[in-house]
Amino acid sequence: MLIADSLTFEIGKRSLVKDVSFSIRPGELLIILGANGAGKSTLFRLLSGERIPTCGSVQLQGKEISTYTAAQLALKRGVLSQQNIVNMAFTVIEIVMMGRYPHYSNNPAIKDTEIVQQVMELTGVIAFADRSYLTLSGGEQQRVQLARVLAQIWDVPNALLLMDEPVASLDLQYQQQTLAIAKMLSKRGFMVVSILHDINLAGQYADRIIMLKNGRKWYDGTAAEVLSSKNIYEVFEINSDVYTNPRTLKHFFIPRNVSLNINPQ
Amino acid sequence: MNKKVLLYLILIIALFIASAFSMGLGAVKIPIKEVLLILSKKIGLFTDPPVSAQHEGVLNIVRLPRVALGLLVGAALGISGTAVQGIFRNPLAEPGLIGISAGASLMAVIIIVLEVALFAGLSNLLGYYLLAFGAFSGAGIAAMLVYQISRTDGKSNVATMLLAGIAINALAGALTGLITYIADDQQLRNITFWMLGSLAGATWENVLAVAPFVLIPVLLLPRMGKALNAFSLGEVQAAQLGLKVNQIKRNVVILATMGVGAAVAVSGIISFVGLLVPHTIRLFIGVDNKHVLPASALLGALMLTLADMLCRTIIAPIELPIGVITALLGTPLFLYILIKDKKKLVL
Known part of the structure; x- marks a missing residue:
């Protein structure tokens, strides 16, 4: 089990992550979505133990993550940085x-x-x-x-795999392949947490999606529960249409054009 | 694997041959056969080989300590260069970059110039030891300063360390310049001689004095090969692989300063060895620090033995400063590496 309990991380007076709680079990693939600056990477660093939360705690397999030595942690979780x-x-x-x-x-x-x-x-x-x-x-x-x-x-049985935008520079084939590997590992009993930008990729593979906004957990649920036009607008501020893939019954979205605010001159 | 074993073998054999030749060369020429006979007598192989007593004396008092000093200094410079490049994750780093050489030369110059005023009447030998001690402490102070400046929240930032190194280098350089300004002619000659590096001061005393400071890093650094490899992935990534990043950084800086500081203290500044040796090794066996570290010690020793041989013989009986030889031969190779890799380098 990985338990994040009311995680808060502040730099000066700015809090980058506010009161985020969730837990995942072996066998789960969790995908974190959010706009730039929503606190995804900070949350990621708290989960990996690279940063220590101002408040709250991260527990990995029943033990506070900061009480592991680096060497012990290396035998329990792998981290793919951006x-x-x-x-x-x-x-x-x-x-x-x-x-x-x-x-x-x-x-x-x-x-x-x-x-x-x-x-x-x-x-x-x-x-x-x-x-x-x-x-x-x-x-x-x-x-x-x-x-x-x-x-x-x-x-490593029940290992934790953390990935920060693992598909950023991959072509379509390897985007799919990377997420398929993540899925396969979760089926083997791993706990997988990945940050993604691609909502459709998330909808396709995630067992569960957490959407972050302003450092807070905004939505948390299965792809079917979370991916709606309303939620996507709230978190990403773009209009979109969400459809259901008739073959897989998974949700996918198509963004609408945005209008730019440019002063005519 | 075979390629690596072969390189080790070649380096060791070349080291023996070069050392033997180097012992024979000089004002008094000793044939290589006689050098070998005297050496085998020393280790008790023969009891009474047919060698001239004069040659034996020259070898014992002059040549052996000089070659031994060259081996030690070269090994220290080579292995420290590799370690510092590993810790900075930058193939262009060298020990001079974190202020070691500049700190050492500042202290040495201060001592050369002030010696007359403060320690007039001290014997030459004592002055020499004072110089060596000053250089060593200058190296240590500069490295500690750079290291401390780069620390924030218990972590040391490599980019800050590099920049702090540049700043300390500039400061030490300016102070050195200031002091040379008040130096007299004789002192200026001494300073120049020292800044260009030389093994001419080799005696058994300073060989023994410097040996532990060289042997400790030469024996301990190769054990950090795996850690330095992981470092090349990035500090965060290295920590994720279970390394105690700060402890490793501190240990490498201490060991490298120990080796280079001791080397500079007895032989002055010999430039480019720390930069060139690791690159040359990597051309042959790749970048795995597990092998590059020990091989760098061997090649450093070999390079310095050869350079010393050259600087003693090119315009004999006058001796060239060894730093001039290493820089003259080193710069073209360095430029070659720069040009070849310029697309790949990211700071």
Whole structure:
């Protein structure tokens, strides 16, 4: 279980996250939506333990997250950050192997090598396993980072996987594939929390969606419950039409044109 | 794996050959065969080989300590360079960047200029030790200052550390300039000599004095290979992989300062070794710090032994400063790396 209990995070007098509570169980894929500056990334950092909340607590498997050591935490949860800048010419396989660092001290065991192989196949990076990370395109780099995080928690039961906009620079195929992997892992008993911008992708894969606005939890529920024109307008301030996909019965939305406020001159 | 073992082998063999040749070269030439005989006598292989007593003396008193000092200083500069690049996540970083060299030279220059006034009558040897001690503490003070400035909320920010390093470098440079202004001619010569680096002051005493400060980082830094690899993903990512990021940063800065500070203290400023050695190693075996760290120590030692050999023989009997040789040969390689990688570099 991951329990976020009345999380508040303030910098000076500004609160970036206000009184957010929720919990997720193994097997759940939770997607967090919200406009820019709604507090998604701050909430994400509170969940990953990178930031300590001003008020409230995050509990992972019955224990306050700040009471874990970094090494213990690394064996319970993987985090895929939004920005991953690498300046040294590591090969792809070396980067993915770093995901196994918490599991071995000097040399990787056979199991580590096998897991690295598996996740590289899964994320479609095995074809350039021996190439330098620096020569890859943005999308390829992102898949390598995903593979690294997957390698870290692949064999950990009920692990927590946190992803901050994991599809930002991916093409359509790999957007789908990344979310399909997240879904598959949740079915295997992982707890998956991901920030997304794409509402339709969220509607397609999420077991549950939380919409944030001004640092508060605005809506929380299944895609069918949460994704409505009214809610989307309230959170994103755009007009849209929400339809039901006749084949999957999932909701999807189509935005309407926005009008720009430009002074004629 | 094979490529790495091969590189280690080549480096070790080259190191032995270069050292043996270096011991033979100089005002008194000693044939390589005799060098080997004297050395094997020293380690007790032969009891009474046919060697000249004069050659044996020269080797013992002059050449051996000089070569040993070159090995130590080179190993320290090479491995510290790799470690500092790892911690800054920047392949263009070098120990000088966090103020180590500038701090050391400021203190050294102060001592050279003030020595006459304050410690007139002190013997040469004592003055030399004072200089070494001053340089070492200058290196330490500068590195600690830069490190402390970069700390906020118990974390140290690498970008601030770099900028603080630049600022401390500029400040130390300005003060050094100010002091050289009041130096007399002889002091200026000493300062120049020291700023360009030299192994000419090698004695058994300073070899033994510097050895622990070099051996500690050379033995401990290779254990941090995995941690430095993870660092290259970013500090946040490294913490997510379970590393105690701040502790590692502090330890690396301390170990690198220890190595470079000690090296600068006994040999002056020898530029570019810390920058070039890691890059050269990476060209051959990739960037995995687990191997780059120990290989950098070996290549640093080799590079300095060769450079010292060159600077003693090019215009013999006059000696060139070794820093001039390393910079002259180093700059083209550095520029080559810059041009080759300029598209890939992100700060």
